Amino acid sequence: MKLTRRDAMAALAGGGSVALAGCGGNEHDPSLPIDDVAAVAEAVYPSEVTGYQEFVETYIRGRSRGATGYRQALDQVAADLNAIAREWFNGPLPALSRADRDTLLREVGADTAEPRPDGTLAERTRYYLVNDLLYALYTSPTGGELVGIQNPPGHPGGTASYHR
Amino acid sequence: MSREASGRVDLLVIGAGPAGSLVARDIAVAGHDVVVLDAGPRFENGRTDRMEAHLRPDRGPVWPRDPERDAYTTDGRHYPLAASRVKGVGGSTLAWHGMAPRLRRRDFELNSRHGVGVDWPLSYVDLRPWYARAERALGVAGAADAPEGPPREEPYPMPPFPPSASDRILAEGAEQVGVATYTAPNARNSKESEDAPACAGYGTCRPVCPSGAKYTAERTVTEAEAAGARVVDRAAVRRLHHNGDQLTGARYTTPTGEHVQEARHVVLAAGGVENARLLLLSRSDVFPDGLANSSGAVGRYFTDHLFAGVGGQVDKKTRQHHVGFHTTESSALYDEVDPVVGIKLEFLNNAGPTPVGVALSDGSWGDELRDRVAAAYGGHLAVGALIEQLPDPDNRVRLDPEQTDDNGDPVPRVEWSLDDRTRRGIERANDVQRAILEAVGAEVTWTVDSETTGPAAHQMGTTRMGTDPTESVVDPDCRSHDMRNLWVAGSSVFPTGGAMNPTLTIAALSLRLGDHLAGVLAEEKR
Numbered sequence: 038m039k040l041t042r043r044d045a046m047a048a049l050a051g052g053g054s055v056a057l058a059g060c061g062g063n064e065h066d067p068s069l070p071i072d073d074v075a076a077v078a079e080a081v082y083p084s085e086v087t088g089y090q091e092f093v094e095t096y097i098r099g100r101s102r103g104a105t106g107y108r109q110a111l112d113q114v115a116a117d118l119n120a121i122a123r124e125w126f127n128g129p130l131p132a133l134s135r136a137d138r139d140t141l142l143r144e145v146g147a148d149t150a151e152p153r154p155d156g157t158l159a160e161r162t163r164y165y166l167v168n169d170l171l172y173a174l175y176t177s178p179t180g181g182e183l184v185g186i187q188n189p190p191g192h193p194g195g196t197a198s199y200h201r
Numbered sequence: 202m203s204r205e206a207s208g209r210v211d212l213l214v215i216g217a218g219p220a221g222s223l224v225a226r227d228i229a230v231a232g233h234d235v236v237v238l239d240a241g242p243r244f245e246n247g248r249t250d251r252m253e254a255h256l257r258p259d260r261g262p263v264w265p266r267d268p269e270r271d272a273y274t275t276d277g278r279h280y281p282l283a284a285s286r287v288k289g290v291g292g293s294t295l296a297w298h299g300m301a302p303r304l305r306r307r308d309f310e311l312n313s314r315h316g317v318g319v320d321w322p323l324s325y326v327d328l329r330p331w332y333a334r335a336e337r338a339l340g341v342a343g344a345a346d347a348p349e350g351p352p353r354e355e356p357y358p359m360p361p362f363p364p365s366a367s368d369r370i371l372a373e374g375a376e377q378v379g380v381a382t383y384t385a386p387n388a389r390n391s392k393e394s395e396d397a398p399a400c401a402g403y404g405t406c407r408p409v410c411p412s413g414a415k416y417t418a419e420r421t422v423t424e425a426e427a428a429g430a431r432v433v434d435r436a437a438v439r440r441l442h443h444n445g446d447q448l449t450g451a452r453y454t455t456p457t458g459e460h461v462q463e464a465r466h467v468v469l470a471a472g473g474v475e476n477a478r479l480l481l482l483s484r485s486d487v488f489p490d491g492l493a494n495s496s497g498a499v500g501r502y503f504t505d506h507l508f509a510g511v512g513g514q515v516d517k518k519t520r521q522h523h524v525g526f527h528t529t530e531s532s533a534l535y536d537e538v539d540p541v542v543g544i545k546l547e548f549l550n551n552a553g554p555t556p557v558g559v560a561l562s563d564g565s566w567g568d569e570l571r572d573r574v575a576a577a578y579g580g581h582l583a584v585g586a587l588i589e590q591l592p593d594p595d596n597r598v599r600l601d602p603e604q605t606d607d608n609g610d611p612v613p614r615v616e617w618s619l620d621d622r623t624r625r626g627i628e629r630a631n632d633v634q635r636a637i638l639e640a641v642g643a644e645v646t647w648t649v650d651s652e653t654t655g656p657a658a659h660q661m662g663t664t665r666m667g668t669d670p671t672e673s674v675v676d677p678d679c680r681s682h683d684m685r686n687l688w689v690a691g692s693s694v695f696p697t698g699g700a701m702n703p704t705l706t707i708a709a710l711s712l713r714l715g716d717h718l719a720g721v722l723a724e725e726k727r
Binding site: 050080081082083084139142148149151152153154163164167168171172174175176180181183184185186187188189190191192193194195196198199200201 | 249252253256257258259362363364365366368391399400401402403404405411412518520522523524525528550555556557558560561564565566567568570571574575578
């Protein structure tokens with residue numbers, strides 16, 4: 038099941054903290070940790086999901102626009118995770134296999150940590166990466182379809198589907 | 202913006218929720234000077250951020266509260282006051298569900314019909330034209346399909362939302378147990394209007410509608426300001442001033458200082474707890490029991506609706522959480538007399554957990570999480586209910602003798618309990634709810650009963666309306682018996698509360714109050 042830019046735009050509309058104008062374009066911002074976030078997405082999203090690179094790029098770019106604090110925090114948690122990835126797995130996060138990324142996330146404690154924006158690495162990973170990505174997925178039309186709902190809460194999918 | 206007082210105005214309104222804003226709008230439209238003071242902030246934009254805060258447990262509160270400003274105490278059954286209201290421009294309509302039914306004829310005649318509670322000093326017929334205006338003001342979507350529903354003189358201003366997939370499932374069970382259903386009236390746009398878009402289906406109506414399709418009093422505040430009313434936020438009114446016979450104004454505190462707003466008339470519209478609290482806070486040597494309280498009824502007869510519910514699961518898709526509002530309800534039990542307790546059944550469209558809620562709380566991820574979310578979303582069904590609570594003088598709002606708020610004023614103390622009649626009403630609702638679910642083959646998995654029930658955040662009764670000044674606080678025009686330039690708007694004037702969500706009745710009474718007050722002001726200026 039392929040995530041699309043439209044899914045990302047829908048998730049951004051649900052997140053709402055950014056201006057959407059321009060998010061649908063193709064400009065690439067090399068300073069954003071898109072590859073790192075996409076690598077985490079591949080680990081935490083269901084295996085049949087594809088297209089997360091474009092989805093993540095659109096989502097993160099939109100989320101970052103005008104949100105300096107968010108962007109700095111995202112950069113920091115990505116850098117911290119990459120440092121551990123290099124130390125434990127001899128390579129940056131995007132170079133690891135899906136299984137190794139999963140192991141890394143669990144080893145740092147992101148599977149049991151409370152999501153806290155200013156907490157430990159595990160807590161920040163849960164907050165800025167795992168929860169942010171899960172929120173984006175499960176409030177999108179494609180994420181909803183995965184679990185049987187065409188218009189999941191958080192997605193402005195209109196009022197037709199509820200009475201079908 | 203300046204939060205200094207204006208010169209003496211025709212009308213001071215305290216509270217910028219639906220009651221206060223409707224009165225303010227109509228008095229301003231009539232050409233009079235109006236100032237509105239609200240203790241809370243003006244919540245600017247950011248509605249989708251607030252929705253995310255609701256859907257993500259790791260985010261802040263949807264409508265931030267101030268623990269010192271909003272402090273309270275309770276005695277008896279715990280009453281979660283701070284969580285059941287919003288202080289700010291728009292008031293609790295910012296977070297309300299948007300259900301907008303009229304009271305039924307029986308609700309105005311409870312004592313005459315059944316010998317319990319009290320009658321209203323108004324009849325349904327008296328209020329009917331004001332209900333129609335209120336439905337237009339709030340943009341109510343509905344259908345006149347309620348069996349034996351209160352008579353209507355015109356269609357709803359908005360076409361109805363169709364029944365949901367789960368409504369159709371539950372309607373079969375309801376029919377089997379003899380419960381007739383009808384379209385729930387909703388104060389949200391089923392189609393685009395001049396002042397708001399059509400519902401976008403975000404599914405988070407309560408506590409926040411990101412699209413603006415759900416009515417909030419912000420809409421009326423905008424109209425009031427366009428008509429010339431001045432609305433001041435973060436302005437906590439602490440005392441009403443008087444000269445012995447009349448109110449002269451009010452003292453209020455803002456982040457930058459203290460001010461006195463003088464006014465010819467004052468409308469108290471701060472909600473079912475704060476209306477009473479402010480009158481009690483304004484006690485003096487002349488009025489040691491508080492202002493407008495010669496009856497001793499200020500703060501007494503505090504009532505709410507109780508929630509009762511039964512939920513379960515079936516082996517088919519029930520399509521929950523596509524929208525955040527209910528589309529079907531029933532008053533089949535409303536007029537029963539054993540016990541005499543109004544019961545309104547609601548067929549929920551948000552039974553069971555949301556996918557994103559499970560995803561963010563489960564702790565797993567990947568395929569495992571997908572499977573868990575799908576399994577948890579499942580085939581949930583639920584029937585809720587609002588249960589009437591009859592007025593009891595011992596259920597009351599007082600000033601706490603020990604605890605004070607951020608301004609050093611005594612906090613409200615809510616003394617509240619349930620009587621056997623209310624408990625029996627809850628049990629009766631549970632029996633029928635369970636029968637409906639079992640009739641459709643559901644496995645019942647949870648019940649909110651008379652032990653686990655909680656209030657529906659409908660605070661009523663603390664400045665009750667009546668014709669006898671020794672037993673009531675305001676007259677049928679919502680005007681104080683004691684201070685004739687003091688008016689009270691909102692559910693605090695309800696003598697009884699029925700079992701219908703109160704906001705439409707609040708709006709109808711406020712529009713009626715505004716009409717009377719406009720006439721009084723015009724007469725005074727003649």
